[in-house]
Amino acid sequence: MKLLTCIKCNEVFGLSHTYRECVGGHGGGQYIDNLNAKVWGDPARIFVLGFANSSFVSALRDQIDHGDQPADFYYAGKMTPRGREFTAFVIPAAADSVERVLEKFAPIEAAILSYTAGGKKHA
Numbered sequence: 001m002k003l004l005t006c007i008k009c010n011e012v013f014g015l016s017h018t019y020r021e022c023v024g025g026h027g028g029g030q031y032i033d034n035l036n037a038k039v040w041g042d043p044a045r046i047f048v049l050g051f052a053n054s055s056f057v058s059a060l061r062d063q064i065d066h067g068d069q070p071a072d073f074y075y076a077g078k079m080t081p082r083g084r085e086f087t088a089f090v091i092p093a094a095a096d097s098v099e100r101v102l103e104k105f106a107p108i109e110a111a112i113l114s115y116t117a118g119g120k121k122h123a
């Protein structure tokens with residue numbers, strides 16, 4: 001799962017096949033097929049994050065199956081249950097699964113997306 005974060009707007013949102021940009025218009029993007037995304041914006045402000053899917057799903061499953069953990073964590077003045085952790089990371093600029101461009105691009109329509117389905121990087 002890929003997410004976009006704008007550190008100027010302090011905003012994080014999940015990328016999808018529908019184009020979206022941060023509220024301040026500093027960057028945006030979308031998936032171009034089921035694996036790869038295209039993102040625009042200043043690489044010092046706009047970052048693409050990844051959730052390790054198996055780790056994320058495992059944390060959700062653990063929460064569903066077992067509920068909250070015992071309160072063993074001191075936060076905001078009281079003991080509270082610790083949230084389940086999962087692996088997330090900053091996707092590096094050199095990653096093949098994200099096409100990065102500086103300039104804003106027009107949303108990629110679903111009809112065009114069908115040509116890129118199958119995991120190949122959008123040219």
Ligand SMILES: [Zn+2]
Nearest residue numbers: 006009022026
């Ligand atoms: Zn922004």
